[in-house]
Every structure is written in C-alpha cells, then in structure tokens.
Amino acid sequence: MSVINDNTGRHSLAPAVSVADLSVSYRGGNIGLSDVSFELSKPTICGLIGMNGAGKSTLFRAIMGFVSPASGKVDVCHHPVRWAQKQNIIAYVPQTEEVDWTFPVSVHDVVMMGRQGRMGFLRIPSEKDKEIVSYSLKRVGMEAFADRQIGELSGGQRKRVFLARALAQQSRIMLLDEPFTGVDIKTEHAIIDILRELREAGHIIIVSTHNLASVPGYCDEVMMINVTLIASGPVSEVYTPDNLGKTFGGAINQLPVGLASPGVQGDAGKVCHHAE
Numbered sequence: 001m002s003v004i005n006d007n008t009g010r011h012s013l014a015p016a017v018s019v020a021d022l023s024v025s026y027r028g029g030n031i032g033l034s035d036v037s038f039e040l041s042k043p044t045i046c047g048l049i050g051m052n053g054a055g056k057s058t059l060f061r062a063i064m065g066f067v068s069p070a071s072g073k074v075d076v077c078h079h080p081v082r083w084a085q086k087q088n089i090i091a092y093v094p095q096t097e098e099v100d101w102t103f104p105v106s107v108h109d110v111v112m113m114g115r116q117g118r119m120g121f122l123r124i125p126s127e128k129d130k131e132i133v134s135y136s137l138k139r140v141g142m143e144a145f146a147d148r149q150i151g152e153l154s155g156g157q158r159k160r161v162f163l164a165r166a167l168a169q170q171s172r173i174m175l176l177d178e179p180f181t182g183v184d185i186k187t188e189h190a191i192i193d194i195l196r197e198l199r200e201a202g203h204i205i206i207v208s209t210h211n212l213a214s215v216p217g218y219c220d221e222v223m224m225i226n227v228t229l230i231a232s233g234p235v236s237e238v239y240t241p242d243n244l245g246k247t248f249g250g251a252i253n254q255l256p257v258g259l260a261s262p263g264v265q266g267d268a269g270k271v272c273h274h275a276e
C-alpha cells in the first residue's frame with residue numbers, strides 16, 4: 001500500500017493554499033501575524049522559518065481555522081478553510097506541547113483519529129481504515145507501540161505517532177509544526193524520507209523548523225517570517241544571508257552550514273484533487 005492520497009475527483013490548478021493579507025491578533029492584543037501573503041500551488045516541501053514568537057504556529061492555526069483572521073483571508077483550493085476541513089484536505093501535526101498527553105488513549109487510537117473524517121456517521125472503522133492505520137504506524141516505525149498509552153512515549157515517539165495520524169488522514173496538504181524538535185538524528189532522517197515520499201506523491205507540505213542548516217537539504221521552498229513575511233520562494237533564491245538577517249533580527253547573518261547543498265526541487269503538478 002502507498003501513502004498516496006486516495007482522493008478522487010476533479011483536478012485543479014488553483015493555488016492549493018492561498019493566504020492573502022493575513023493578520024491575526026490574540027485576545028489581550030498580542031499580534032500573531034501581520035499582513036502575510038503567499039500561495040502554494042504545486043507539490044512541495046516548504047520550510048517555515050522564524051524566531052520564537054515569529055508567528056509560525058499562528059500561521060498553521062489560521063490555515064486550520066483554529067484562529068480567525070483580524071483581516072485578510074486563507075483559502076484552500078479556492079474554498080474557505082472550513083470547507084477544506086470537511087473535505088479532509090488538510091492534516092496538521094501540532095507541536096507536542098499542545099497535546100494533552102494524560103488523555104487515556106492508545107497509540108493506535110490516536111492514529112485512528114486520522115481516519116475519522118472518512119468514516120461514516122457511527123464512526124466504525126472499516127477494514128481499510130484498520131489497514132491504513134497499521135500501515136501508517138509501520139511507516140513511522142511505531143507498530144510495536146500500538147497498544148501503549150500515549151503518555152508513556154518519549155518525545156521523539158510522540159512526534160512519530162502524530163505524523164502517523166497525519167499519514168492516516170491522507171490529506172493533500174500537510175502542516176507540520178516543528179516535527180524535528182527533540183528528535184534524534186535517525187528519526188529526523190526518517191521523517192525527512194517520509195516528507196520526500198509524500199512530496200513525490202503530490203502532497204504540499206509546510207514544515208516549521210528551527211534547524212536552519214538542514215533546510216536546503218530537503219526543502220524546495222522556504223517561507224521566512226518575523227510576524228510579517230520577510231521572503232518566500234525557492235530555497236536557492238530566497239534563503240540568503242540578507243533574508244536570514246531580516247528574519248532573525250540580525251541575530252544570524254551567516255548562511256547556516258549545509259546551505260551549499262540545495263534541496264531537490266519539487267515536480268510541478270496538480271494538488272487540489274477533490275470532488276466539488
């Protein structure tokens with residue numbers, strides 16, 4: 001079986017993710033994002049880079065519809081975010097800090113949650129659902145932990161379980177919030193292999209990371225934010241010392257080690273596969 005999305009229906013060349021003049025404010029007046037615009041249309045791994053508090057998680061929350069724009073808008077495949085949620089088009093891997101790990105569910109149950117949007121009214125898993133959950137757990141090397149309570153996992157294992165949930169969801173667009181934080185190098189490489197496989201299968205992946213040196217090795221595009229958008233585009237064009245300096249407020253003005261090895265560029269392709 002493949003990780004490839006099984007969506008069927010019309011193909012569209014519309015931007016898969018379109019963010020226009022997006023600003024987000026939190027209660028209490030904190031500014032999460034200011035006037036951010038970008039579009040992603042083709043299969044890609046897009047790195048999302050910025051300091052602590054730059055707005056990376058806020059951008060994910062806005063694309064997921066968890067926070068409302070103060071101004072501007074987010075469209076997914078030319079539709080509002082809520083529609084995209086119902087169509088199961090976006091999967092989100094949150095930062096592990098955002099999850100209640102005391103919740104009494106097993107690893108298997110968490111991954112099965114990725115299938116819920118595709119189940120019927122009674123939420124009874126089909127054989128196919130079970131097969132996909134089992135495959136997803138295997139793909140992230142967590143099949144032996146299926147019955148374990150999620151609170152009894154290490155940080156890296158938790159990341160892998162949530163990645164498995166997103167794989168099980170089989171969504172065209174995947175948002176990963178700092179999947180490499182706190183994972184060992186082997187797990188980081190394993191996750192990058194999965195992202196590449198997903199990109200080849202036609203997915204759009206946005207991945208936030210603080211690991212600047214590894215970005216050119218696996219990202220096709222990069223979005224650099226510091227509350228507002230500093231730069232976005234192909235890594236080879238925008239991942240420059242100047243933009244890094246602007247993104248990190250002058251804290252970084254050297255290219256991170258490894259920038260000399262640019263990432264593989266993604267294939268052009270159609271991403272919005274859905275029945276309308």
Ligand SMILES: Nc1ncnc2c1ncn2[C@@H]1O[C@H](COP(=O)(O)OP(=O)(O)OP(=O)(O)O)[C@@H](O)[C@H]1O
Pocket residue numbers: 026027028030031032033050051052053054055056057058059
């Ligand atoms: N729930 C919230 N309530 C109020 N302000 C918030 C909330 N979440 C984030 N913020 C503020 O919004 C801004 C952007 O935060 P966000 O979490 O999006 O940054 P980030 O780039 O993901 O940071 P990090 O790298 O530390 O995860 C920050 O100033 C932060 O303090």
